[in-house]
Amino acid sequence: MALKRFLTIGAVATAALGGLVAGSSAAPAAGVSGPAFYVDHVLYRTVATPTDLTGTGAPDQSWDTIYSFGSAQRSVATAAPGDPGFNGGRWQVHAVGLPHGYAAALASGDLDHDGVLDAANEVYAAMAAGDAADLGVVKLFVCTVNKVPASQA
Known part of the structure; x- marks a missing residue:
């Protein structure tokens, strides 16, 4: 059982990293994206730049977080322009594991029941x-x- 849980978490982490590299949700590849991630129940897109700031040593508070679910769903970010403390589009992407599956995460986390x-x-x-x-x-x-835009959501 523990091995199965580890493999599930590992597969999600691999999928999340693969999605970031391939240009899906919250991808650092250059260009305008389609709908990419949610912030406070609102869908956002990006204009990504080909930057990689890994290894810069910047403190954690200089980044906003994007939680990447791999192929399970679009990512979720913790801030957007206009939010207090928004860091101007500097992102720290965290992979999310789903040890009991996506349905269980929805059952415990989908507070507004929108699926x-x-x-x-x-x-x-x-x-x-x-x-x-x-x-x-x-x-x-x-x-x-x-x-x-609402017409593209």
Whole structure:
């Protein structure tokens, strides 16, 4: 059972990192993205730059967090422009493991019952229940954040 749980978490971390490199949600590849991630129940897109700030030694408070779920769902960020303390598009991407599966994370974290984890408080609720796990930082980069127009959401 413990081995199965470890393999599930490892597979999600691998998928999350692969998605970041391949240009899916919250990707650091250059160009305008389609809908990429949620912040406080709102869908955002990015204009990513080909930056990699890994190894710069910048303190944790200089980054905002993006939780990457790999292929399970779009990522969830902790801040957007206009939020107090927003760091201007400097992102620390954390892979999220789902030790009991995505359905369990939704059951414990989808606080507004809309069928997706789309806010940081929902990610934290799933983590508090043990149905999601922060697997650590997988990427540091810079990109802008823009609301997806309602016609494209």
